[in-house]
Amino acid sequence: MTVDRILPTEEAAELLGLARDLAQGELAPRVDDHEQRGEFPREILRTLGRAGMLGLPYPESDGGSGQPYEVYLQVLETFAGSWLAVAEAVSVHVLSCFPIAVAGTGRQRKTLPELLGGELLGAYALSEPQGGSDAAGLTTTAVRDGDEYRVTGTKAWITHAGNADFYSIFCRTGGPGPDGISCLVADAGTPGLLPQAPERLMGLRSSPPAQIVLDDARIGVDRLVGAEGGGFRIAMQALDSGRLGIAACAVGLAQAAVDHAASYAKQRTQFGKPLAAFQGLGFLLADMATQVSAARALMLSAARLKDAGRPFSVEAAKAKLFATDTAMRVTTDAVQVLGGYGYVSDHPVERWFREAKVLQIVEGTNQIQRLVIARDLTRS
Incomplete structure (x- = not known):
């Protein structure tokens, strides 16, 4: 469509x-x-x-x-x-x-x-093995040594790990909590910056994330972005925008699933008539399409707030939450519309179903999005 x-x-x-x-x-x-x-x-x-x-x-x-x-x-x-x-x-x-x-x-x-311009590809290194949602508790450390930082720790779930040309790395240059976190940008060839084996994923198999081990990696002081201790604020601002990006990915995936399921239902016949002619299935398709349109509207509403320079963090959380839950629901229903054919890789709905799940996890799980929204609603 x-x-x-x-x-x-x-x-x-x-x-x-x-x-x-x-x-x-x-x-x-x-x-x-x-x-x-x-x-x-x-x-x-x-x-x-x-x-x-x-x-x-x-x-x-x-x-x-x-x-x-x-x-x-x-x-x-x-x-x-x-x-x-x-x-x-x-x-x-x-x-x-x-x-x-x-x-x-x-x-x-x-x-x-x-x-x-894309000649250099970037990666965003915030999450760590012991916790992705608790970004303020990260443990990767950067110790000043003359005109360099000596960086030690492990980053996890890094998209483009091993393929990126540069890494935006969030690490601890000060005490505990968010005020001790800084941002360094490191080239992929930095000694001691060691991409690990890619993760084996349910979906997104052409772009698996991996851990990055920082083994006394030496990164120049001139690669510090912003002030020491200012990294957490940068990270959170970036994630607000990134959540809208994931919402957009979810809407595109879900729309493709709706289109494919509707096309199949028009062509496939049972009991002498197209599947789409059966009210139960037609209503299912109608609900799928409505949910995708609602997700798109919520995403664009948040984007227009951002474009207008107005606060959009909570609306970005709502958009990410709703759009990715919609993608999971709609791709599940698309598999059901196709029946057995939806469970084989000859039809793309099988891949979309597997891919939709990760969108509920990346850029902050949907439970974290609910926490962001609930805190805003109950703030004194």
Whole structure:
């Protein structure tokens, strides 16, 4: 189904058209092969970068495209409908560039055109093995030693680990709690920065995360982003935006599932008539489509708050929560519509079902999103 969109400019409409062409011409024909072989699509990301797709929400003066978030998210949605791992990769790259874009020194910011152009791929290293949700409790340490930091610890669930060219690393330079956390940006070739074996995942097999071991890695003081102790605030600001990116991925995945299930129901016949003619199944499809439209509206509402410079953290949590729960529910129902065929990999709903689950976990589990929303509602 073609989604009827209201876009802010003609340029945005052309950009979304380009995104659709790339999704259909570059992503859709390759996804099954890469997923089966577990091969990371690095060259495809370079192609997207050269097309201006990896720096969409950043200013043109920094090498980005200067697009509002509501446009960027709809591009992500479009990519996710063809290949979730690629859409998530774009979202993670945008996230990894955030620290330098908002808090970088003049010298650091000079690298932004190369970063946002996609020739260099980024990773965002916040989570650790003992806890992802409790970011303020991270234990990776960075000890000042002359004009370097000596960094020791382990980061976990790092998308692009082993494939990234640079890592935005959050580590402890001070005492306990959020005020002791700083952000360092390290090149992939930094001695002592050691990507581990990729995790074996239920879905997203073409982009598995991995741990990063920091074994006395020496990172220059000039790679500190912002002030010492300012890293936690940067991390949380980035996650607010990143949650919208995951919401967009969920909407794109869910829309693809609705479209595929509806098409199948129109073509498949039982008892002499199409499946779609049976009211029970038709109502199921109607509920699926309604939930996806609601998720998209919630996502875009939060994005427009961000674009207007207004607080959007709680609305981002709502969008991430609802959109990813919707993706899980809708892909489950899509498998049911296809019956036995939905359980085999000949139809993409089997892959979408597996992929939807991870969206309820990344960028803060949905239980954390509920906590954010509940605290806002009950704050004195």
